[in-house]
Amino acid sequence: MASIRREALIDNTPDHVWAAIRDFGQVHHRLAPGYVTDTSVDGDVRTVTFANGAVVRELIVDVDDESRRIAYAVVSGSLEPAHHHASMQVLAEEENRSRFVWITDVTPDSLGAPIAKMVDEGLRVIKHTLDREVTPVG
Numbered sequence: 001m002a003s004i005r006r007e008a009l010i011d012n013t014p015d016h017v018w019a020a021i022r023d024f025g026q027v028h029h030r031l032a033p034g035y036v037t038d039t040s041v042d043g044d045v046r047t048v049t050f051a052n053g054a055v056v057r058e059l060i061v062d063v064d065d066e067s068r069r070i071a072y073a074v075v076s077g078s079l080e081p082a083h084h085h086a087s088m089q090v091l092a093e094e095e096n097r098s099r100f101v102w103i104t105d106v107t108p109d110s111l112g113a114p115i116a117k118m119v120d121e122g123l124r125v126i127k128h129t130l131d132r133e134v135t136p137v138g
Helices: 014-022 027-031 109-130
Strands: 002-010 036-042 045-050 055-064 069-077 083-092 098-107
Touching (some): 002 109, 014 027, 014 083, 014 109, 027 109, 045 069, 098 109
Antiparallel strands (some): 002 098, 036 045, 045 055, 055 069, 083 098
C-alpha cells in the first residue's frame, strides 16, 4: 500500500480553513479552484472533476467538526484503486495559522506516484487559495 502524507502551514485561522474543507460540495470554488473544475454531491457521495480530466466518486466517510477532520474514499471513477482512503485535518498553529494535514492510503502501489503528484498539486492550490493576503505595513 502507498501512504501519502502531506502537510502545509496556511496563513489563516483554523476555523476559516475548516469551513472551506467542510463545505465538501464546493471544492471547485472554496478549496481548489482551477485544480478541481466541478463538484457535485448526492447524499454521502461527491463527484469530483479535476482539470486533468480525471473524475472520481468519493464516499464521504466522516465529517468531524470537533477535530476539524473529513475522511473520504474513492469508490469509482477514472482512477480505479483497489483501495483508497484519505483524510484532511486542520490543526491550530501559532496565532492565526493552521496546519493542514492530508493523508491518502491507496492500493495498488503503482497508483502511489500518480496520486502523490495529484495530492502535491492539489495542496499547492489549496494553500494558495486559503492563505490570506498580507498587507504590508508602512
